[in-house]
Amino acid sequence: MxxxxxxxxxxxxxxxxxxxxxxxxxxxxxxxxxxxxxxxxxxxxxxxxxxxSFTKWNVVGPIEFVGLTNYIEMFQSPEFWGAFGNTVYFVAVAVPLTIASSLFLAILLDQKIKGLGFFRTAFFSPQVISFVAAGLVWVWMLDANKGLINYLLGFLGIDPINWLQSTVWAMPAVILLTVWRFAGYFMVVYLAGLQGIPESYYEAAELDGAGKGWKSFIHITWPLLKPTTLFVTIMMLFFSFRGFAQFHAMTRGGPMGSTTVLVYRMYELAFDKFNMGEASAVAVLLIIISMIVSRVQMNLLGEE
Amino acid sequence: MMSVSDTGTSAKLKKIAVYTVLIISTIVVLFPFFWMVSTALKTRSEILSQSISLLPNDLNWGNFARAWNKTNFGRQFFNSMFMSLSVTFGQIITSAMAGYAFARFEFKGKSVLFAILLATLVVPFQMRAIPVYTIVAKLGWLDSYKALIIPSLANAFGIFLFKQFFSQIPYALEEAALIDGASRWQILWKIMIPLSKPAAVSLFIFTFSAEWNILFKPLVLTRSEAMRTVQLGLTTFQSQFSTNYSLLMAASAFVTLPVLILFLIGQKQFIQGVANTGID
Known part of the structure; x- marks a missing residue:
């Protein structure tokens, strides 16, 4: 110095x-x-x-100023609205499912149990595998002919489903992988939240006859976890909203664009079609939405 | 109200129920890992057979060597390791320095800069990939280690982590050192950083695993086979051997191994890191 x-x-x-x-x-x-x-x-x-986002540019040629053209083209293209819808679908299902499964796992661990460390490590472990590697495992388990899932469904008399080639099933498959990977992560957050609830609250409820069952969950656990749930919701909103690798590994946005989310659309526009202008317009939209969500988060967390 | 003996039995039943659900959940969560390794050890004919067995008939460790040799995984491991370690150590240095300033100094523009840093957290690489690609191309760095490393050398997350940690360290230690004539620079490296090992370890684990697992950055900023990282390599491997599942699973397994080992060594810090950053 x-x-x-x-x-x-x-x-x-x-x-x-x-x-x-x-x-x-x-x-x-x-x-x-x-x-x-x-x-x-x-x-x-x-x-x-x-x-x-206000220019037309194909990477090799000159950058040309075009005003709002990219935004107009973006909002007029059916592919954009398809990707928008897919993003909403993905986020709207993945976020609540992740909340439910992470809270479920956390409540399981918030008991007097032996081997807490082992179970916590086990539940957290999907967090260490990349979306690419995990995606490949999922692709294999969901393989239409030789995959384990269809094999098991066969015992229930269900005909093989062509999961990743189906416009109906491809998105749920990617959602499942996403929830699997993040549930253990947010379980840790919920576990910290649960351990912050004083035991005396439950004891009081027990005297009132509520016990530690469903009733006390509705009246004590869930309301007291509201700040934690809010945090988990926002973080998972971000994590799912920016999701890319799980789509690239499992579906490459297909079949027929049914798993093309906005980030994937931006990637295709920019690095497949070299339409940098319109891709930038999508990116600007993504950034604006992220900023709004974080603004809402700060306001809500500020109130707590 | 239940009688005492009833509570005893119901407590026992409840315990059995809890452990049953715990064990089933564990199996469901860990199954994909098991299936990855099990498939990696199977022969091709076992995979193509009509009936599926959970365990391989023989342990075909050769699949790992075959997958490794099918493409240049050695080079890809080196690339990923070099990128992840450089970015991680770079971020620890830039974050510790900036975190120290934000924790201990009052300076003009501090709150504005801090707010700007906060805002950058919500703009991940994929949302600025186009301009970063353009800047990197203009600098002539495309398809090089510079492209993979330099754009990631600082991150607001690390700065917050260190700022928070430094704020909890009592002033007295620094004051004594200042009186002894130490400079701020010396205090940071000789006193504050050694005391902040937990923060540094958390950041190491977080950044290393994020970099090791990243796909978008090498996908956009590299072109040649020689510059591929493991995750990008895995996706091209997938396109080449799309149905040879034992090779694909073997490759997935060894690509996962470094972060898995890191996790098993530092699981406490891994999980604690989430809990800490999660609550604050």
Whole structure:
């Protein structure tokens, strides 16, 4: 760390003009590396993205300013609305399913049980496998001819289902993988929330005859977990909204676009069709939606 | 109200029910891992046979070697390892420095900068892939380690983690060092960082596994086979051997192994990390 006070001339002048004290200068030096990388590769790209969304550009040719054309084309294209619908479907099913399964697992573990550490590790473990590797396992289990799922369904007299080639079943299959991968992660969050509820609340309920069953869950556990649920909901909203790898590994957006979510649409437009302008318009929309969600989150969490 | 002996029996029944559900849930959650390894050890004819058995007849470890040699997985492992370690250590350094400033100093623009950092958290790589691709291309870095590493060298998450951790360390330690004539720089590296090992370990685990598992970045920023990371390599392997499931599962298994080992070594920090970042 250079001694700044001995730095003569220029530095002092800058310091005087901006009215900065030594602590300001030291702070800026400490945050400089982080701010440099974040500035160039996060902040600048966000602004550049907005700029590109007003242009037509195919990567090799010149960048041409076209005003709102990309947004008009985006909102007029049936593929966009298809992707929009798929995103809503994916998020609207994956989020509540993840909440339900993670809370279920957490409640299971929030008992006086032996081997808590083992079960917690087991439930958390899907978090360590990549969506690509896990997706391949899912593809194999769901294989129409030789997959385990159809084999087991055969015993119940159900005909083989062509899961990933079906416009009806492909999305539920990807949702299942997503929920499997995140349930253990949010279980840990819920477990911390559950352990924050004083035992005396349940004891009081027991005296009133509610016990530790369904009734006490509705009247005590669920209401007291509201902040945790809110947090889990928002985080899972983000995690599912930005989902890409599970689609790339399992369906590549197909069949017939039935699993093309907005992020996948943006990827295809930009890196398959080299329509950078319209792809940027989709990206801007994704960023705006994310910002709104995080704004809502801050307001809601602020109230709690 | 139940009698005492009734409560005893019902408590026992409840216990049995809880363990039954626990064990079934564990089997369901772990089954895909089991199926991955089991399939990786089966022969092709076992996979194509009419009846499905849970365990392989013989342990065909050779499938792993065959999958490894079918494509350049050695190179891909090196690429992923180099990228993940560089990004992780880079982020620990930039995050510790910035986190220290945000935790301990008052400076002009602090709250504005902090708010901006917060906002960047909701814009993941995929949502800025187009401009990052363009910037990286303009810098002439496409298809290089620079492309895989430099754009990820700082992240707001790590800064928050360190800021939070540093804020909990008492001032007294630093004051003593300041009186002894230590500079802020020395205090950060000789006092604060050694005290913040849990934060550094959390960030290491979080960033390393995220980088190891990332697909979008190498998909967009690399082209040649030589620059492929394991996740990208796995997707191309999938297109080449789409029905050779024992090879695919063997490849999936060894691609998963590094993070799995990290997880088994540091499971406490892994899980604690979620609980910490989850609540605050």
């Amino acid at each position: 250079p001694d700044l006070s001995s730095d003569t001339g220029v530095m002092d002048k800058v310091q005087n003009v901006l009215n900065l004290d030594d602590e300001d200068i030291i702070s800026y030096i400490f945050i400089a590396p982080a701010m440099l990388f974040i500035g160039v590769f996060i902040l600048l790209p966000i602004l550049f993205n907005v700029f590109l």
